[in-house]
Amino acid sequence: MFTRTDDKITTAQTVVIISCYMLGSGVLTLPRTLTERVKTADGWISLILGWLIIMLAGICIVKLCQQFPGKTIYQFVQEIVGSWIGSCLSMLMILYFVAISAFQIRVMAEVTMLYLLESTPIWAIVMSFMWIGLYLITSGINSIARLFEIILPITIIVLLICMFLSSKIFDINNVRPVLGEGLFPVIRGLKTTILVFLGYEIMIILPAFMQHPQKGVKALIIGTSIPLVLYLITFIMVVGALSVDGVVRSTWPTLDLMRSFEITGLLFERFEFFLLVIWIMQIFSTFTITFYAGSLGLAQLFQKNIQPIMYGLIPIIYIVALLPKNMNELFDFGDFVSSVSIYLFGLLPVLLLLITKIFKKGAVKEDG
């Protein structure tokens, strides 16, 4: 394979980056967080609806970026709303990305300490993770994309195998009836599902790196459908096995599903470790891409070299990651950051797009 020098990514790579970003800590808690709100087994309908909403928001972002070919949002937001507000918005987005990467790394550390490395100090887990992440992102978006291309197929295969094996304790009655209490519970679940689909917002920087930015929408649709399918399968299998009342009692329901059965005579008896391993890889991918998005933002905002910024962000992410004192604070922190994103990447792009269209800013006709 030849090495690219221009640091561009193909459409397929864009798809992979979006999928890997979306598949983060959500898989482990999704069945619980969703069922807590929906209170029936209809959460999977909320998932599909949430995905549709996310798609709309994502398409807005892509359309916005297509007005400014070759530029990331950090570079063109000032053209739209002026340098002061623009810088503030960029700064907010950077903070958001830093917070998300810190959150992901902390969740990873918590679960690793609970199930895998009980007496390993948290700093050891977090730091080794961060340094490897740093090593990856210093080589730019292309290396990130190529690593994700390796991770994603493994994730899909292992997750599907794990879910398939759990069919032993699956009981279809637990996911019935469909829409037994009408549409209202489904609507209640929408907020949660929108939050698990966070990740589409990476499109604020990706079109600038794409070889064919005009295929942005296509990449977005495929990139978000992969997590949708995986989430749907996970949700149905977990609720089917644990039942609605059981799911809400479990901190990490997807892991509990894996811990609820053993398969004898298949070389391995327990499958939660496979799930944990691929899931750590997925958290790693979410962590690196948000880390990269954050440092890229800072570099472009202050027009400085990106490498020192990456090194500089390490201690900041570390401190933010260790700020929540316990699990409740951690989950609250995650909820807070995610709800910020609804405004930052749901409403803001629509506004920006409107301003661009009305005042005819940017290169209206892009040449592909």
Add this chain to the structure above:
Amino acid sequence: MDSMKRYFLFALSILFVLCLTGCWGNREIEDLSVNVGLALDVGEESELEQELAKEGDSYPKKNLITATLQTVPVLKGKSEKQSGSSKSSPMYLNTEETGDSIFQLYRQFSLRRYRPIIGHHLKVIVISSELSRKMDLNKLLKFISRDNDIRPSCLILISKEKASEALISSQSGDIPSFHLRSMVENQFRNNKILAPMILTKLDGIMNSGSSFILQNLVSAKGEVEFAGAGVIKGKINKWIGTLNEHEVEGLNWIRGEIEGGVIKTYDKSGEVLAYEIKSAKTKIKTKVQGNDISFHVSIESDGRLIENWDTSQVPTDDKFLKEAEGYFEEELKEMLHKTIHKIQEVYHVDVGGFNNKLRIQHPKVWKKVKKEWDETFSQSDITYDVKLNITDYGSSTK
């Protein structure tokens, strides 16, 4: 390259090898006590514990629970190994601890045995009916479901007598916990065994507040047998009584969990007739009329005439087969009648899975009645029809 620099790098990389010491936190598996079974009884200090307490083993506690922790492997002396079967010693070690917090009981273990206990392989939890009559199961199992080592795949059983007796085996070489775990798999041979209740499922059921049944154990002379089921009333999560084997069989038919087994009855001259179940299917239809909720259970099964003691009758005769089917259907109906009577009139609990049927078929009605479901259920009408087909008579025609 500058040779000094190379030497320096070489020395540095050797130095880094020291950091790769690997598993410094390792524990040899032979040096661990693997906890395979747990029995929970009403708190009563054993003689040994009382003596230890006299010697000064005491800490602030209420003697509510006696936990028997079964661990493997057992340390064996060399002489014992060589003497072979002349003096058989058990393969497991049962340690009794009395107190309240189950987690603390687990940790007390380390004061008596030097090999640290690990919970990854906990297979069964046996709870005595006496204890579950007094204490909420939710409280008893809280630690188990929260612990990160113990897997939620472990099995929950009820014991009529002392639970610790269920973890004793007279057969040498047998580990009672493994024994119990495997016995549940015999469902395809006998329809008096309930579908395994693992912690995951139990957690969901307890949270939903519905009543349920757990496989009951009886034990005598070191032998443990599955016998009937313990009925746990929802909301309070306490034991209220037992169902006998016959009723469990009936319940399995109602719940559609028959995987195999037998129906035995007597013909008019009192001779034995037996039917081997090949397949069984249960359908429950719910009907809601105003405030009245009624259920109709229809059962269909295919099977084989496997035993008839009245040799004057030959199964090649269609008339005899029809007659035999009639006897079996009569027997099954009788069984269903007794079972339904017991759960509706005696215990007033729905343990037959009717709540799920109503929830799925009439979700709006279910939402209204689920608070007081056990009471509503006791008043609802249950009708049933049974269709058994004898499809063959095995390898003997006469």
